Amino acid sequence: MSSENLGLALRMVGVGKRYPATIAVDNVDFEVYAGEVHALVGENGAGKSTLMKMLAGSFNDYTGTIYVNDKEVRLSSPSIAKSYGIGMIYQELSLAQPISIAENLLAGRLPRKGLFIDRDKMVAQAKRLLKTVGLELDPLLPVEDISQHEAQLVEIAKVVGTHPCILVMDEPTSALSKEEVERLFDIIHKLRNTGMAIIYISHHLPEIFRIADRVTVMRDAKRVATKNIEEITREEIVQMMVGKSIKEFYKKESHPIGKALLEVKDLSRYGFFHGIDMQVHAGEIVGICGLSGAGRSELAQVICGIEKADEGTIVLDGKPIDRLTMAQRVMLGLGYLTEDRKLEGLALRIEMDENILSAVIPRMKRGIVYNKRYGRKMAKELVEELTIYPTDLNRTAGNLSGGNQQKLLLAKWMAINPKVLILDEPSRGVDVGAKMTIHETIERLAREGSAVIVISSDLPELVRLSDRVIIMRKGHFTKIMDQHECSEESLLLAANTEVEV
């Protein structure tokens, strides 16, 4: 569809933003037309999030000029940005947990009758907003009582409800199931047709090709190019993002598969997953595919000992480990890389080396003395191996970009020298370069004789890495597919098929 005739909704001319240590956005021009979906892609740290935050009014010290509907504006606070019709859906959920859905939806613009809030109107409005995203919840329920993907939809409804003329979506699908993604795309289409300008940020390139009209690629704080989606291929986008050819990755090596390192028999945690049987062998990469809420992460948490199993046995390298604590399992070489690196994976406020060594503290002691210097050599090697940047181990983890944080998290689990490593969404929200490093590391790990389980919603990732893929649905394993059966389409189909247990 041609959107030029609707006019420019947003024009950013020569904008820049500098943090104390880095330049995040460097003299970028960016235009979005009304009535288009404009994808913004780039590696982590390329500056797209900063650019969007600038648009949302998070900074009052950016340079350059911004025009909204051909009017020069100064977006120095969220409320000013909002007043110009800019709405933003954040990657991290930004809902107030203890507060009701209605008040979250209508935050800052509750309907009033005179001085007071009009409660009936508030509920009615909230219901209407929830309907736009296909939710039928009691608007007076606190957000903490609803599930995470419902909350993600509420977040979308909240922003859409402000009727913005420019809508920014930062990875809106990361927590959604396939059905919900479809619903979201419907919503996006509808909004676009009303003349809204939509900026869509995603690492998930197929999505972009499905819904975007144009795409802008950023790299190293600069804009690389803006293209109509018809004029560009996936490979070209990737090349622009990383500056090298896509052919270098997506190749699967085969290697011999050894003895069973992890055996799970009839494992259940009531209400989360039931009757799980699984064997993972040395040198094997097993993918677990399923929609969010299928119980994948919960399964991993029970295997590694964070939560207790209600039933079943787990055997690690011939040794039952049901009664061991997580610390003991880690000592035996069982690691679990979580999907939430900020909350569960890394201690963002402490140094990189301490993060890398955090899982091996008990191994590093001499007598009763522990000193992080004992492990510094190993930490340095891991940083080099995983090309984590910056390389200075004294930096706090929070100062790293998303991709480097993820690599740091992987380094932490590599440090335990894992026999079995479970990776939960190992490359969620990271750039292509980091993703490549992570995949190579996983493959090397398998090559060197470890058993690896990869839990992922990223189907190409599963197809590429896995020797076998197990489909998990609603707490049960429903299907196991060998490498030759696996394709994105077959996995998708399997994950969404109802199977009798």
Place this chain on the structure above:
Amino acid sequence: MHNKPMDKSKLLAIGDRFRIYILFLVIFIFMSLFAPRFFNSYNLTTILRTVSMNATLALGFSVVMICGHLDLSIGRTATFAAVIALLLQKSVGYGLSVPIAIAAGVLVGLVNGLLVVKVKINSFIVTIGTMTILQGATYTMTGGNSVSLSGSNVFAISDFLSRPLLPMLPPRVILTILFVLLFHFFVTHTQWGRNFYLLGGNKMTAWLAGIHTDAVTVSAFILSSTMAAVGGILFAMESSAATLNMGENSLMYVVSATIIGGTAMSGGKGGVLKSVIAILSLEMLYTGTILFGLGNEVKIFISGLILAFVVLYEAYASYKHERTLGQRSELLKEVAMLKARVPK
């Protein structure tokens, strides 16, 4: 997902939400039935008068707590303002001394709030600091003595405040009730009031919603200190004197009552009315212990137990909540089947 029938957990949740009202009624009925001379107008008036100061303090304090902060300086602020009001009364009269004293309260809140939002010091720390400063200031102003009202008709104001105007309700109590209602409607029915909840629930949400979070936080601290000042001044007017440690006991009392009332330290939850009802409940309990002729040790023991129980219960509830978050109900139905299948 929708229109679920009222199950047991939902009933429990409602019970949880209204627990303080239930507690209030239970204590009220128990004391009325068993405590000698509890259920008569004089005693009930006494209780209402006694809670007036702490209830006033609890209003602002609860707002700060809903915002996710703490204000430990309320007790000292109450004393500080009362002392100012009475000291200046000698030279400038009530007409000026009371507004000045209230302004002093506002100033304390402003300083607290600015230190929290601008210098970004934890409110717990800031208010420990202001607490110390206010104590020194109060003592310095008075030279270590308590301050009494002076003038030709010293008792006029205190008599007016403490004699019932309506049945059982002296003006001081009426004022307190007015404050309570005002605050209640303020936090539940106005945009600004709801902002406290939003801010306490998630600062980011509030900020992104275009709410001036710093202004909201500072206003919460100002409300807290101002209400502390008002409470202190009224108490001093009623006693026609301000003592140097009159607010000292209030802090822990108000903190425990607010927690028992269901306002969470994490912010975003609770309400001013609940805090006041909690104070009233505790006060009835204390009155009961006095009427039964029991000593302070019983009172301290009981209030400690109630507080400990409430904190423990809340912690346990959220612990449970966290453990079962994301459980699938249809899978739970399978459990019985599973158990039958696997012999143990």
Place this chain on the structure above:
Amino acid sequence: MNRTIDTDTRALRTNRFSAIMNSVGVYAIALLFLLLGMLLQGVGVINNFMTTQNLMNIVDAVALLGIVAAGMAFITYSGHYADMSVPTTIALTGIVSVELLRFGFFFAMAGAILCGILIGLINGIVVGKFKANPIIWTLAMNYVSLGIIRFVWVNKQIYPDVITDNVRAVMLFDNIYRFRLFNVLSLPLILMLILVAAGQFILKRTPYGAQLKLTGSARRTARFTGINVEMIVASAYVISAFTTTVAGLAITSLSRVGAWYNGAGYDFRAVTAIVIGGMTLAGGRGSIVGVLGGTLVIGLMNNIMTLLGIGTFSQDIIRGAIFILVVGINAKTLRSQGRDDA
């Protein structure tokens, strides 16, 4: 790319500076006060400031506070703010020790320490396992144990020499505070130095300390790393309760009486020392040596003010103002280094 590397080295340098500042920060303030004292002495406003006797007095005076703070710092470090049950833990362990003195000195000590550890354990389990709000829970605990003391001993204060005829036990008890090594080093001072050294060692040089740091700065991450956070947090509370008990014994020995009001005010005073000492309430930052520095700063400040002849009331104002100032500066420096966790 070049630019980023450039700015990186600069960040590195500030980082090294901050690392130095982190460890000596509070001692810089202490030095400042020392210089102030010397200056005032030089001008002749005060005298005898830089004498061994005076400096010994300062450390002697804060020994008890230092003991409490050295333990409570573990709680702050673990991200749980402060232990508000300190006052009654002091009182209760004091009373228990006096009460048990009838069975002999060592029995009394053991009983008191056991009692203190029990309180710490309860705190630790409730806060560690059930994640109760640490301030509110310990406040409740303070109330409950105060209730127990008042319930069991009503209003009595109990005297060691009335409880038992065992003269030796009473004398030993009396000497917990009064014993002096080589007639110079008082026992509380020695205990403080031992506890600070032990605390510093535990915090910085043991696996436990490293795990505590991780737990303090990111509790959920620690749990997902296989660290038994419940145990770690509970032990922080036990450590705090232990040093509080030691202080409780010394205070009871000093005042020769076990009473419910012993120890009042030590909660806030210890928090003050810890925070001045550079620990942040967010957890995982600071050191026990820093806390010792904070304690010394408080001692120096009190000493100089008394030597200047500033009245009690004005001292409070100055103390509060300096406290907020120091914490504010600390918060600002951390933030300017991109560590927004004051």
Place this chain on the structure above:
Amino acid sequence: MKRQVRMLFLVMVLLVSTAVLFAQGGKATGPSAADAAANLEASLKVDTSVLKAADGQPLLKLSADVPKIPTRPANPEALPDTNPLRWFDMEYAGWDAQKTNIPASPKSGAIGKRITFIVHGDHPWTTACSLGAQKVADAYGIQLKVLSPNWDLAVQNQMIDQAINERPDMLLLIPLDATTAVQQARRVNQAGIPLILFNTLPTAEAMNYAITWTGPDDFGQMRKLARVFADELRARNPGAKELGIAYVQHAPGGSPYFARSYGPVSELAGYAPEVVTLDMQAPGFEADRTMQLVSDWLTRFGPRLKGIFAADDSAQALGIAEALKKAGRADVVVVAAGNSKIGMDMVTDGSLFAITYQTAEGDGALAVQTAADWFNGKELPNRRNLPQHIITKKDVADFYPPQW
């Protein structure tokens, strides 16, 4: 939220209906004794002078010295701190009370009367005081109800209100604060309940509404202690032109804070002008803080510091002793107000030179005895003081075992 409003409404309705139903609540129950005369006769026969306190001293002993009351200066507060008359309003409060609306004695005898006894807070001293009161009450068969507000003014006010509600035959009260006592006394007075204040001196105005006041003459005691102190200072430093002393003060906010520092200050200004006040500080009742304070004084004043006057003979005195011992200053004379076990032990071992005799049991006993006297129709003075005595090493043994 609507439910909450409804709930509030419900509570209000409940309370208001209660008020209407029980509006008769706090009215008088009226005297019941028909055989008042016989009761009076029996009461007069009770002999309480044989009662002993725990320390072996007589429980009830009235002060022998009737103070000579000077004329009140026009504006005492304008005088310097060192002028005894500066403290006139505190020291001589109540001697010239203009009694208002004081109920007349029923002359029905003390036996079987109900007395509510409200103290200031929980403390071993209070326990001893209540014990003494109970001894006298038992002798008369008086029902004594002891209440303690735990140092909380609001709670004390509430207890007074509850006492008004209960209508005892007499209320005995230790006011928590001198100035707020006025309103408290006035309230009781207006309710028509006989009131005797004791132990802590309230402001003069409060005395107008009470039958009388009983208790220790804090100022008088401190003046006496100051003289003993000065004598010892002179004896230890013969011919010294300047005798520097410092005061460890009571917690601010009450009459002891003034009596125990400005009492001696104003007394010594006349009695021993060579005694110079070097500093005054209020470190609270904590041994370690007092110790730091005194250590700092020793640094600051060195040998100039010859004596210390402390407001408390337990924690404060212990702190002082520790500091002096550490500095090796056995020459410093220390006196303290109070009569605790620790204080007496310290007098015995010489680390304190003198303390005041303050009978806790006697304090409570005198209050109840005075109440009994009123029921028995005796004429009462405006104030009844406890005996004054300074305990030194010479006679400290007479006061063992300690009352608390």
